[in-house]
Amino acid sequence: MPVARDVYTFLGDSGEPSIANGANTGNSGFIVGPQGVVVVDTGASYRHGRAMLDAIARVTDKPVVLAIITHAVQDFLFGNAAFAERGIPLLSHAKSLDLMRSRCGHCLDNLKRLLGEEAMQGTRLVLPQQVISESTPLEVAGLHLQLLHFGWGATPGDLVVFDPGSGVLFAGGLVSVNRVPELRDGKLQGWLHALAELDNIEARWIVPGHGPVAQPSCIAALRRYLLALDAQVAGLYAAGRSLLEAVDEANLNAFSHWALYPAQHRKNVQQRYLELELRDLETQ
Numbered sequence: 001m002p003v004a005r006d007v008y009t010f011l012g013d014s015g016e017p018s019i020a021n022g023a024n025t026g027n028s029g030f031i032v033g034p035q036g037v038v039v040v041d042t043g044a045s046y047r048h049g050r051a052m053l054d055a056i057a058r059v060t061d062k063p064v065v066l067a068i069i070t071h072a073v074q075d076f077l078f079g080n081a082a083f084a085e086r087g088i089p090l091l092s093h094a095k096s097l098d099l100m101r102s103r104c105g106h107c108l109d110n111l112k113r114l115l116g117e118e119a120m121q122g123t124r125l126v127l128p129q130q131v132i133s134e135s136t137p138l139e140v141a142g143l144h145l146q147l148l149h150f151g152w153g154a155t156p157g158d159l160v161v162f163d164p165g166s167g168v169l170f171a172g173g174l175v176s177v178n179r180v181p182e183l184r185d186g187k188l189q190g191w192l193h194a195l196a197e198l199d200n201i202e203a204r205w206i207v208p209g210h211g212p213v214a215q216p217s218c219i220a221a222l223r224r225y226l227l228a229l230d231a232q233v234a235g236l237y238a239a240g241r242s243l244l245e246a247v248d249e250a251n252l253n254a255f256s257h258w259a260l261y262p263a264q265h266r267k268n269v270q271q272r273y274l275e276l277e278l279r280d281l282e283t284q
Helices: 046-059 080-085 094-115 188-199 218-238 243-249 261-283
Strands: 002-004 007-010 028-032 037-040 064-068 090-093 130-132 136-140 143-148 160-163 168-176 205-210
Touching (some): 007 046, 028 046, 046 080, 064 080, 168 218, 205 218, 218 243
Parallel strands (some): 064 090
Antiparallel strands (some): 007 028
């Protein structure tokens, strides 16, 4: 799907990973530069990565020279094997690399059980060879990109890829649109800080990690969800509600139409409640 001139995205399904969607639930994309192509995220399987490369070849005959992994979540990185097979270098934040090493083997096993060996044939964990540890400009394929890291937000190693030439910003795990975000790997205050930093970027279009391409105003909706979640869980916790009571009572009806709300919102309530418990234990 074209986003802007020479910028394209592959939109994933908005639901949970399943046999029907092949676990292709995260967005990815590519930018065509004067000398080559830069890919942002590689999909959930070798098969998906190959399909992306085939689709890119139908758009341009320029070579793919780099694939950037925005964060260490299975929807975005198991296509790496298809890129490595063609000698295409992979880049991520150093903390994403650490997270891949620590858990992505287990994630791969889970995907194979879910989708079956045939669907996951050729899929293996391939780690990025290039890493960065802070925001940095990137000159590649005649493109002048900005790789931005605002600290620990949705995951420890969140990267944002901004192409000033087109005004397109690939937000990775920091932004989802019309889909409940996952707090499992996140730090709430860091996430809110990162969203504030995104507001300062003069982007025309946001490619979120999940959900449709949107204008920068989509950031405000995600911020409202995170703040509402925090306020409601904090109120229930202060009122002495148990974890199970909080999970049952913390309804945010304004966001109930978002994808994954029934299950993922409950998980987020649990995550935030346990963080508050841990905070109090540490201060005793």
